[in-house]
Amino acid sequence: MKKFEQDLFSSNQDFLPCIIYWWRFVEDVICLWNGPHQLLDSLVTYLNSRYPSINFTIELGGKNLNFLDLSIYKGFHEFGVYRKHTCTDVLIQGDSYCPISHKLAGFHS
Secondary structure, three states: OHHHHHHHHHOOOOOHHHEEEEEEEOOEEEEEEOOOHHHHHHHHHHHHHHOOOOOOOOOOOOOEEEEOOEEEEOOOOEEEEOOOOOOOOOOOOOOOOOOHHHHHHHHHO
Protein backbone atom coordinates (compact mmCIF):
# COMPACT_ATOMS: atom_id res chain seq x y z
CA MET A 1 0.00 0.00 0.00
CA LYS A 2 2.89 2.37 0.64
CA LYS A 3 4.13 1.98 -2.95
CA PHE A 4 0.56 2.31 -4.17
CA GLU A 5 0.25 5.65 -2.36
CA GLN A 6 3.63 6.86 -3.56
CA ASP A 7 2.64 6.11 -7.16
CA LEU A 8 -0.73 7.80 -6.66
CA PHE A 9 0.59 11.03 -5.20
CA SER A 10 3.54 11.30 -7.60
CA SER A 11 1.23 11.03 -10.62
CA ASN A 12 -0.10 14.18 -12.27
CA GLN A 13 -3.77 13.26 -12.19
CA ASP A 14 -6.42 16.00 -12.41
CA PHE A 15 -8.12 14.85 -9.22
CA LEU A 16 -5.10 15.16 -6.87
CA PRO A 17 -5.78 18.82 -5.87
CA CYS A 18 -9.25 17.72 -4.69
CA ILE A 19 -7.81 15.40 -2.03
CA ILE A 20 -7.63 17.46 1.16
CA TYR A 21 -6.27 14.61 3.24
CA TRP A 22 -5.71 10.88 2.88
CA TRP A 23 -5.12 8.69 5.94
CA ARG A 24 -4.68 4.94 5.87
CA PHE A 25 -4.71 2.31 8.59
CA VAL A 26 -3.61 -1.04 7.12
CA GLU A 27 -6.09 -1.35 4.23
CA ASP A 28 -8.70 1.17 5.38
CA VAL A 29 -8.44 4.66 3.91
CA ILE A 30 -10.28 7.84 4.79
CA CYS A 31 -10.07 10.67 2.31
CA LEU A 32 -11.49 14.17 2.61
CA TRP A 33 -12.60 15.20 -0.87
CA ASN A 34 -13.29 18.71 -2.09
CA GLY A 35 -14.21 18.44 -5.74
CA PRO A 36 -16.89 17.47 -8.25
CA HIS A 37 -18.38 13.99 -8.39
CA GLN A 38 -17.01 13.45 -11.92
CA LEU A 39 -13.46 13.73 -10.61
CA LEU A 40 -14.33 11.47 -7.67
CA ASP A 41 -15.44 8.84 -10.16
CA SER A 42 -12.12 9.36 -11.98
CA LEU A 43 -10.25 8.82 -8.71
CA VAL A 44 -12.02 5.53 -7.97
CA THR A 45 -11.53 4.32 -11.56
CA TYR A 46 -7.83 5.21 -11.39
CA LEU A 47 -7.37 3.52 -7.99
CA ASN A 48 -9.05 0.32 -9.15
CA SER A 49 -7.04 0.22 -12.40
CA ARG A 50 -3.62 0.19 -10.70
CA TYR A 51 -3.57 -3.29 -9.14
CA PRO A 52 -6.24 -5.93 -9.81
CA SER A 53 -5.82 -7.37 -6.29
CA ILE A 54 -6.79 -4.07 -4.63
CA ASN A 55 -10.40 -2.93 -4.91
CA PHE A 56 -11.48 0.50 -3.67
CA THR A 57 -15.06 1.40 -2.84
CA ILE A 58 -16.35 4.74 -1.64
CA GLU A 59 -18.77 5.65 1.09
CA LEU A 60 -20.03 9.19 0.99
CA GLY A 61 -20.59 10.71 4.40
CA GLY A 62 -23.71 12.53 5.40
CA LYS A 63 -23.73 14.15 8.83
CA ASN A 64 -21.18 11.63 10.02
CA LEU A 65 -18.90 8.94 8.65
CA ASN A 66 -17.89 5.79 10.51
CA PHE A 67 -14.24 4.87 10.03
CA LEU A 68 -12.78 1.98 12.01
CA ASP A 69 -13.99 2.58 15.59
CA LEU A 70 -14.62 6.31 15.12
CA SER A 71 -17.64 8.35 14.18
CA ILE A 72 -16.41 11.51 12.49
CA TYR A 73 -18.96 14.31 12.44
CA LYS A 74 -19.15 16.95 9.74
CA GLY A 75 -18.17 20.48 10.55
CA PHE A 76 -15.41 20.79 13.11
CA HIS A 77 -14.38 17.13 12.83
CA GLU A 78 -15.79 16.06 16.16
CA PHE A 79 -15.09 12.44 17.01
CA GLY A 80 -17.01 9.78 18.89
CA VAL A 81 -16.70 6.05 19.47
CA TYR A 82 -18.40 3.92 16.83
CA ARG A 83 -19.68 0.42 17.60
CA LYS A 84 -21.20 -1.81 14.96
CA HIS A 85 -24.62 -3.19 15.81
CA THR A 86 -23.01 -6.66 15.99
CA CYS A 87 -20.57 -5.56 18.72
CA THR A 88 -20.71 -7.79 21.82
CA ASP A 89 -18.00 -6.00 23.84
CA VAL A 90 -16.46 -9.40 24.62
CA LEU A 91 -12.71 -9.24 24.22
CA ILE A 92 -11.67 -12.84 24.87
CA GLN A 93 -13.94 -15.54 26.22
CA GLY A 94 -13.14 -16.38 29.83
CA ASP A 95 -12.87 -20.10 29.16
CA SER A 96 -10.72 -19.74 26.03
CA TYR A 97 -7.27 -21.30 25.84
CA CYS A 98 -5.32 -18.04 26.11
CA PRO A 99 -2.83 -16.83 28.68
CA ILE A 100 -4.50 -15.00 31.56
CA SER A 101 -2.38 -11.92 30.75
CA HIS A 102 -4.09 -11.72 27.33
CA LYS A 103 -7.53 -12.04 28.92
CA LEU A 104 -6.77 -9.23 31.36
CA ALA A 105 -5.13 -6.93 28.79
CA GLY A 106 -8.46 -5.39 27.80
CA PHE A 107 -9.16 -4.40 31.38
CA HIS A 108 -5.69 -2.99 31.95
CA SER A 109 -5.75 -0.89 28.83
